[in-house]
Amino acid sequence: MTQVPIFNPIASQDKATLEKIALISGQDIYQCMQCGTCSSVCPMVETMGMTTRQGIHLLQFGKTAAVMDARIGELCASCHSCMVRCPRGIDVAKVYDAVRQLTLRENINLIDLNEIPKETLTDAPQIAFVSSFRKLTS
Amino acid sequence: MKLAYYPGCTLKTKARNLEDSALAALKALSIEVKELDRWNCCGAVFSLADDDLIHHIAPVRNLIRAQEEGCEGILTLCSQCYNTLARAHNLMIDDEEKRDTINRFMDEEPDYKGEVQVIHYLTYLRDHVGWDALREKVKTPLRDLRVAPFYGCSLLRPDDVAIEKDPTILEEFLSALGAQTVSLTEARECCGSYQSLANPDAEQQRLGKIFGAVNRSGANAIALSCPMCEYNLGRQQHQLLEQNANLTATPTYYFTQLLAVALGIEAGVCHFDLNGKPAFELLKEKSYIVSAAS
Ligand code: SF4
Ligand code: SF4
Numbered sequence: 474m475t476q477v478p479i480f481n482p483i484a485s486q487d488k489a490t491l492e493k494i495a496l497i498s499g500q501d502i503y504q505c506m507q508c509g510t511c512s513s514v515c516p517m518v519e520t521m522g523m524t525t526r527q528g529i530h531l532l533q534f535g536k537t538a539a540v541m542d543a544r545i546g547e548l549c550a551s552c553h554s555c556m557v558r559c560p561r562g563i564d565v566a567k568v569y570d571a572v573r574q575l576t577l578r579e580n581i582n583l584i585d586l587n588e589i590p591k592e593t594l595t596d597a598p599q600i601a602f603v604s605s606f607r608k609l610t611s
Numbered sequence: 612m613k614l615a616y617y618p619g620c621t622l623k624t625k626a627r628n629l630e631d632s633a634l635a636a637l638k639a640l641s642i643e644v645k646e647l648d649r650w651n652c653c654g655a656v657f658s659l660a661d662d663d664l665i666h667h668i669a670p671v672r673n674l675i676r677a678q679e680e681g682c683e684g685i686l687t688l689c690s691q692c693y694n695t696l697a698r699a700h701n702l703m704i705d706d707e708e709k710r711d712t713i714n715r716f717m718d719e720e721p722d723y724k725g726e727v728q729v730i731h732y733l734t735y736l737r738d739h740v741g742w743d744a745l746r747e748k749v750k751t752p753l754r755d756l757r758v759a760p761f762y763g764c765s766l767l768r769p770d771d772v773a774i775e776k777d778p779t780i781l782e783e784f785l786s787a788l789g790a791q792t793v794s795l796t797e798a799r800e801c802c803g804s805y806q807s808l809a810n811p812d813a814e815q816q817r818l819g820k821i822f823g824a825v826n827r828s829g830a831n832a833i834a835l836s837c838p839m840c841e842y843n844l845g846r847q848q849h850q851l852l853e854q855n856a857n858l859t860a861t862p863t864y865y866f867t868q869l870l871a872v873a874l875g876i877e878a879g880v881c882h883f884d885l886n887g888k889p890a891f892e893l894l895k896e897k898s899y900i901v902s903a904a905s
Contacts, residue, residue, distance in 0.1 A: 499661040516801040516820075520813040548813055551656065552801035553768035570659040584809040596846055597808060598625040598838040600691050603655035604805035607666070 487535030490575065494532065497571035504561045505529045511555035511565045517548045525555060525565055528572075537572070546573030547583050551608070577611040584609040614730070615647040615682040617673060619692040626689070626838040626865070628882035633688050633732060633867035635880045640740055640748060644686060647676055655691050656805075657698040667713055670699035675720050677727045684728040686735060688867070690765035690837035697729040697772040731766060731774050733784060733836065733866070742787040750875030751899050752789025758869070759795040759830035759861070760785060761821075763802050763840045784866060785834060788873040793828040797821045802843040814843060818851045822858050832893065833863045841865065845886060862890035877902045 483491070495501065505526075512524035522543030523531075531539050540546075546569040555565035576583065584605050622630035637644060650673055658666035673696060677685045687693040703710045704725035714722040736745065760781035766774045774780060778799070782792045803817035821844065825833060835841055845863035852858055868881045878900045883891035894900050 497660045497662055516803070516817055517806065517813060520810070520816055548806065548810060550764075550801050550804040550806050551659065552764040552804065554764070554801065557768050557770055564659075567659045567661075574660050589808055593808060593811075596842070598842050599620040599652075600655040600689065600839050601805055601808055601842060603620070603652060604691070604839070605808040607654065607656050607658075608805055609809050 483535035487537060490537045491532065491535055493575060494537070494568065494571045497574050498564070498567040500563050500565075500568050500571075502529055502532050502563065502568060504563055505533065506561055508560060510558050510560060511563075514554040514558055516552055516554065517550055521545045521548050525569070529563075529565070529568065532568070532572075537575070540572055541576060545569050546571075546576070547609070549573070573608070577609075580611045582610045612684050612728075613680075613682045614644055614684045614686045614735075615677040615680055615727075616644040616686045617647050617650055617653075617677070617692060617696065619650075619687070619689045620652050621689060621838040625885070626841065628885040629688055629836075629838065629841075629865040629867055632865060632871040632876070632881045635876050636867055636870045636874055639871075639874045639876055640745075642739070647673065647682075647685065648680065649676055653692045653695040653699075655695060657695045664709060664713055664716070667699050667702060667709070668717065670696045671703060671713055671723050672717070672720065674700055674703075674727045674729075675717075675723050678723065679721065682727060684730045686730050686732060688732050688836065690731075690763060691839055693729065693731045693774075694765035694772060698769075700725055700727065700729050701771055729772075731836075733766075733780050734774050736784065737780060742783050745784075745787045746789075749788055749873045751873055751901070753785075753869060753873055753897075753899060754789050754791075755897050756790040756832050756869075757793050757830050758785050758790045758832045758834050759793050759825050759828050760798055761795065761802075761833050761835040761840060761844065761863075762799050763835065763837050764800075764804070765837060765839075767799055781834060781836075781866065785869070788869055790869065790873075793830045795824055795828050795830065797824040802837075802840040804839055804843075807843050807847060814847065815851055815854070818843060818847060819855065819858075822848070822851060822855075822861070825861050826859050830861060832869075833861055834866045834869055835863060836866050841886075845890075860889060862886065862893050864890060872899050872901075875901055
């Protein structure tokens with residue numbers, strides 16, 4: 474009997490990226506049932522290129538580049554609203570933190586000090602700088 | 612319980628209005644706290660990456676300092692410090708493997724096993740003073756203030772560090788000061804946090820939502836506890852109002868400033884200049900200010 478080849482939609486390179494995300498976040502994105510709760514409570518979702526639910530769906534198929542292009546990780550404010558409400562117990566904030574880490578670990582910064590207006594540099598509190606640089610620089 | 616007071620970086624400069632009003636209020640309530648010796652920055656955000664332990668060193672070191680001083684608790688004011696220290700504390704209790712690695716990495720320090728409780732000022736007031744006792748100490752009830760309590764994220768999430776489940780603590784606190792509280796749909800949501808630096812447009816969009824809700828609530832003041840929220844809602848407010856003629860300005864206050872004013876403490880201690888002019892004007896107009904020193 475001839476064996477039917479199993480179609481595997483995820484390229485090996487994407488699989489390696491997914492493994493990294495799983496390792497950094499400690500989360501199993503395949504638990505997601507696409508309910509959209511995370512997106513409905515996300516305060517930053519309107520500025521992202523796609524919703525957090527869509528992002529998880531694409532990640533499940535290894536489409537990490539599309540999720541990075543949508544800047545979900547970059548625009549996440551780590552508010553944890555998604556995490557406390559996900560009915561499948563996924564720490565969505567950790568998933569997108571891991572996506573952001575992938576960019577940062579390529580030595581790419583997501584904030585440029587030179588682009589911050591002078592008024593902000595004088596006015597903003599220390600924690601704004603410490604958290605921005607912790608979250609958005611490599 | 613012996614407590615060490617942990618100020619964090621921002622409270623010594625940009626948020627002096629938070630620290631000085633809070634400490635003056637404690638004094639007026641006959642509570643003595645001693646600042647932790649040799650504290651360091653907590654890191655402002657708790658590291659979410661599972662393979663990143665190095666960023667837990669800073670908050671844990673502060674907990675070790677408090678432990679060395681024989682303190683059973685560390686008292687915090689800034690919401691982000693509270694969150695970072697409390698999560699680091701929980702990590703050191705819950706994750707044996709990470710605890711061992713972190714302790715071994717800091718082999719020059721005594722081990723930390725979760726001996727120091729991380730307490731926020733609001734919780735401390737509720738548990739050690741109590742709302743009824745606080746109400747009795749109020750000299751200037753803030754009767755005509757309709758205050759929107761803004762919790763933000765760091766006091767509430769994740770659940771294991773929430774200062775209260777389904778929180779009403781800020782409302783109870785404000786009522787004890789004699790103020791009216793309004794119900795604010797955005798009270799438990801994010802202010803946009805550090806995104807105001809890297810993505811100011813995203814931040815403005817967030818602020819638009821928050822101030823829409825504040826205006827609908829009928830509040831004439833906002834009370835908060837976080838210097839990040841204060842920067843976004845307070846100092847960035849003018850940009851939002853310039854773009855949106857239909858929104859009304861609403862001054863922001865640290866909850867401790869309202870506390871100090873209600874306790875009859877001289878206004879200079881509150882550094883209202885750091886909140887912007889309208890904040891001071893409103894309290895003056897309501898005749899709450901003891902001495903117009905600010
Ligand atoms: S943690 Fe990030 S992704 Fe989750 S709700 Fe908050 S901003 Fe959105
Ligand atoms: S809330 Fe959880 S289960 Fe629902 S879409 Fe988001 S990640 Fe998936």
